[in-house]
Every structure is written in C-alpha cells, then in structure tokens.
Amino acid sequence: MIDPALLDILACPNCKTAVKLEGDRLVCQKPACGLRYPIRNGIPIMLIEEAEKPPEQAKTG
Numbered sequence: 001m002i003d004p005a006l007l008d009i010l011a012c013p014n015c016k017t018a019v020k021l022e023g024d025r026l027v028c029q030k031p032a033c034g035l036r037y038p039i040r041n042g043i044p045i046m047l048i049e050e051a052e053k054p055p056e057q058a059k060t061g
C-alpha cells in the first residue's frame, strides 16, 4: 500500500503533474501525458523509462 502523504508529493517526472493510484500503478493525471508508473515492493518507480504509455497513445505510430 502507498502512503497517501507520499502520493501527495509524487509527481510525474515527464510533465510534473500529480499522479493517482489506479490498481497497482500510479497514473499521471495529465491527459496528454498519462504515463503509468509501476509500484514494486510498495515503492513507486517514478522513472520515465520504466513507465507505460496509455493505450490510446500506444496505438499511434
């Protein structure tokens, strides 16, 4: 589980927008970005290279 106080200070390293816990990952709240960060052993991995792109963006290109 992630501490809500920790969630408050976490931000997407790509766009500096707040992230929200969705299931077992943290999702950037900026629609144009929307990167999804994994949580491993209770520790959010706030790294762009570890993040998944949202499905809508994955279709393009």
Ligand SMILES: [Zn+2]
Pocket (backbone or CB within 6 Å): 012, 013, 014, 015, 016, 017, 028, 029, 030, 033, 034, 035
């Ligand atoms: Zn973002």
